[in-house]
Amino acid sequence: MRRADLKVGPYIVVLLFGGVVALQALHERNGGPPASTSANLLYLRSPEAVERLALSYDSLLADVYWIRTVQHYGGTKLSTDPNKQYDLLYPLLDLTTSLDPRFNVAYYFGAVFLAEPFPGGPGRPDLAIALLEKGLRAQPEKWEFAQAIGFVHYWWLEDYEEAAAWFTRASAFPNAPIWMTPLAATTLAQGGNRQSSRLLWEQFARTAEDEWFRTEARRRLVQLDALDDIDRLRGAAAAFEQRYGAPPMAWSDLQGAGLLRGTPVDPTGTPYRLDAGAITVDPGSPLHPLPTEPARLR
Amino acid sequence: MDAIRTEALTKHYRVGFWRPRPYVALDALTLRVGRGDVFGFLGPNGAGKTTTLKLLLQLIYPTSGRADVLGRPVGDVDVRRRIGYLPENPCFYDYLTAEELLEYFASLFGYGPAERRRRVAALLDEVGIGAERRLQLRKFSKGMLQRVGIAQAVINDPEVVFFDEPMSGLDPLGRREIRELVLRMRDRGATVFFSSHVLSDAEALCSRVAILAHGRLVGSGALSDMAAFQVRGWELVVNNLTPAALEHARSLGRIARADALGGSRYALELPLSTPPERILADLAAHGAQPVSLNPLRETLEDFYLRHIAAAPTDRGLGAA
Amino acid sequence: MRIIGHVALNVFKESVRDKVLYNLVVFAVLLIAVSYLLGQLTAGQDVKIIKDLGLAAIATFGLLIAVFIGIGLVWKEVERRSIYSLLSKPIRRHEFVLGKYAGLGLTLLVNVAIMTVAFYAVLAYMNTQFPENVRAAWPAPATDPGMLRAVALVFVELLLVTAIALFFSTFSGPFLAAALTFGLWIIGHFNADLRNFEAVVDSRAAAYAARALYYVLPNFAAFDVKTQVVYALPVPASYVAMTALYGVVYIAMLLTGSVMIFARRDFK
Numbered sequence: 001m002r003r004a005d006l007k008v009g010p011y012i013v014v015l016l017f018g019g020v021v022a023l024q025a026l027h028e029r030n031g032g033p034p035a036s037t038s039a040n041l042l043y044l045r046s047p048e049a050v051e052r053l054a055l056s057y058d059s060l061l062a063d064v065y066w067i068r069t070v071q072h073y074g075g076t077k078l079s080t081d082p083n084k085q086y087d088l089l090y091p092l093l094d095l096t097t098s099l100d101p102r103f104n105v106a107y108y109f110g111a112v113f114l115a116e117p118f119p120g121g122p123g124r125p126d127l128a129i130a131l132l133e134k135g136l137r138a139q140p141e142k143w144e145f146a147q148a149i150g151f152v153h154y155w156w157l158e159d160y161e162e163a164a165a166w167f168t169r170a171s172a173f174p175n176a177p178i179w180m181t182p183l184a185a186t187t188l189a190q191g192g193n194r195q196s197s198r199l200l201w202e203q204f205a206r207t208a209e210d211e212w213f214r215t216e217a218r219r220r221l222v223q224l225d226a227l228d229d230i231d232r233l234r235g236a237a238a239a240f241e242q243r244y245g246a247p248p249m250a251w252s253d254l255q256g257a258g259l260l261r262g263t264p265v266d267p268t269g270t271p272y273r274l275d276a277g278a279i280t281v282d283p284g285s286p287l288h289p290l291p292t293e294p295a296r297l298r
Numbered sequence: 299m300d301a302i303r304t305e306a307l308t309k310h311y312r313v314g315f316w317r318p319r320p321y322v323a324l325d326a327l328t329l330r331v332g333r334g335d336v337f338g339f340l341g342p343n344g345a346g347k348t349t350t351l352k353l354l355l356q357l358i359y360p361t362s363g364r365a366d367v368l369g370r371p372v373g374d375v376d377v378r379r380r381i382g383y384l385p386e387n388p389c390f391y392d393y394l395t396a397e398e399l400l401e402y403f404a405s406l407f408g409y410g411p412a413e414r415r416r417r418v419a420a421l422l423d424e425v426g427i428g429a430e431r432r433l434q435l436r437k438f439s440k441g442m443l444q445r446v447g448i449a450q451a452v453i454n455d456p457e458v459v460f461f462d463e464p465m466s467g468l469d470p471l472g473r474r475e476i477r478e479l480v481l482r483m484r485d486r487g488a489t490v491f492f493s494s495h496v497l498s499d500a501e502a503l504c505s506r507v508a509i510l511a512h513g514r515l516v517g518s519g520a521l522s523d524m525a526a527f528q529v530r531g532w533e534l535v536v537n538n539l540t541p542a543a544l545e546h547a548r549s550l551g552r553i554a555r556a557d558a559l560g561g562s563r564y565a566l567e568l569p570l571s572t573p574p575e576r577i578l579a580d581l582a583a584h585g586a587q588p589v590s591l592n593p594l595r596e597t598l599e600d601f602y603l604r605h606i607a608a609a610p611t612d613r614g615l616g617a618a
Numbered sequence: 619m620r621i622i623g624h625v626a627l628n629v630f631k632e633s634v635r636d637k638v639l640y641n642l643v644v645f646a647v648l649l650i651a652v653s654y655l656l657g658q659l660t661a662g663q664d665v666k667i668i669k670d671l672g673l674a675a676i677a678t679f680g681l682l683i684a685v686f687i688g689i690g691l692v693w694k695e696v697e698r699r700s701i702y703s704l705l706s707k708p709i710r711r712h713e714f715v716l717g718k719y720a721g722l723g724l725t726l727l728v729n730v731a732i733m734t735v736a737f738y739a740v741l742a743y744m745n746t747q748f749p750e751n752v753r754a755a756w757p758a759p760a761t762d763p764g765m766l767r768a769v770a771l772v773f774v775e776l777l778l779v780t781a782i783a784l785f786f787s788t789f790s791g792p793f794l795a796a797a798l799t800f801g802l803w804i805i806g807h808f809n810a811d812l813r814n815f816e817a818v819v820d821s822r823a824a825a826y827a828a829r830a831l832y833y834v835l836p837n838f839a840a841f842d843v844k845t846q847v848v849y850a851l852p853v854p855a856s857y858v859a860m861t862a863l864y865g866v867v868y869i870a871m872l873l874t875g876s877v878m879i880f881a882r883r884d885f886k
Binding site for chain 1: 839868
Binding site: 451 | 620621624628631632635636698699700701702703704705706707708709710882884885886
């Protein structure tokens, strides 16, 4: 190699480096390796086996599975495939919490999203409860898990007696907050009321130990506000229909009738949608999809 | 055109891990070696001989200065076709046989298969490796490896050949064979540049020498012209020397020192003032029988010792 | 080119003399033993398990050869000082580096080729052990040539690992070079996690850093289509070609870097 050859070396390296990055970007644009079936994405489903294979790296591996959980949930939620499935959500959460039983955010994540019905989640409140009960076995002092189980019964299973029973159990924990007892009573008395839902989420927003969970609770509260908005807008639409015999086709119809001023926007500033008389949040809004409320409210 | 030419060739190494400081391995070496010379590059261990050789083969790059071989800058691949190199304590691929190693090296010169076989067979004969040539080199002794090393250095009939300590690891017979090989190369017209810390190797072979100490050139020229190596007396060994004859010679101031070697045998040191033939004739007239007469001169070791004592021992840049 | 060829052949000769090819015997024994044991134990998934195991073994044996010989290619010559006499011959330093690389590439090619032949031979034998109606239920025939796509990508991956090992060994000792190479290999297989790292960190800086690493570090995960070929899922030829091109460009970059570093080195 002569000195002259050496001088062009750095340029060649920079050029090839550019090629590497460009090809990697192209690789990503094409969606990575050809899809394998999702069952193959998870080679080992048995937490016991993974725990053994993890040797001394179980915490680290728990982190890896946690990252995969978030990816799997987020990726599936964003997917436009009508046949999408959240079938790995529970196994991944189960693996994460088996490898690291104190991985609390995983339990809460499961409590919220495992129970969420399709397309926002797999709609498996039973698995959410199973995961939280596993958490309670690992950390019997955590009243938050008992509260969360009650919450799943309340919100998704609409079983207010069972929910109140769990809140009562939670209030008996040594370090449980004092508002837990009134929460149990309210739940029993007026379960399914949006106001009691708001109370439940406000408690989470105030006390949840994880920032992610607090943010999620605040989002749910805003969704409840949006539900209030929609109720009011539905009232206006009903009035319109009563007056003109046909549902409003656009917000301008309601404005023309003097029932509305301006275009209504949800708490995030995204306009509500009026579609053939039905009023919903825009699919592009961060609030979409709104929670399915317990039947008694509808 | 000189075979080898260096101008203020300098090499600094950085030594020390945390606070590297420069170490002067070779300090502004300027040297000329004519074509056809057998040139001895002398100096104690650590004087910078191997550093110089590596610079001449571009195994290391100089800090400053330049070096040409056969009129071209070192590192020129075309020049390397015309030179050979034997590293100090050579080491080769121990999974190859001697034959395979030489074939591999010959292939790098672009010789065809038949030519390779011819050269390899002839060379192995020349350096005295017989049936062992089919053995893997891991089974070779140090002396055998040295022979293989010499063979690989001259596989291309080089015009200039660099030998780094070619005699090391060889028994007296081997040393003599190497001397004969060097002389044959000289007769073929090749330039031989070899380093050694043993003066007698140089005396037996070299037309010219350079002497290095502490990375600096401390003397160069023909050995016979160098003041430090001029004859400063004679050593005469005689038999049958009678005490009377000894006393007589001593009284005339013709004997500087006399050591009895047992019986009537003596080693006498003669001063330069009187021609040794006269003293010899005188003693012979008294019945003494001469055994040997040798010139006395400073040894390379004495020379080093003087220079090492004189030179600064710090080879950091500050002192240089 | 001729010089590079001579150096490469010498590397190949060294690996043969140092008994590297013994790993082929281990590979064959492993495959035959496992297929025999499976025959004793279960029914149904035997061929799939042999396929999984065979492909994984080809990749793993190749990886060990690539790393452990790769780091020694240059380092051993310098350490044993055999490089002194070699570089005094009419050979340029980049010819030395490229010849060494090509030699290990040849060794890997021969290894992977022989392992693949043995792999298909075992599968062909297994194929005769099942009746037609069982074979019909398999997602792919036992000797599905589609698996060669996975083998091809494994080979390119091994060449990339070799280039990484060679690159590190031009300036560091063997232990550090092995650790760095294995480290990159592992990170490269978690590449997808790196891409999605931003989903789980709050810090923008960390997200950007992860993103940058995702683009810069070798994406070894892209070379792994073993599961897909076992299930006979489509692996388009264009995907194989693009991924191989990615590997080749990455290798070219590493080799240029290795040559640059090596050309400036002093052999003290």
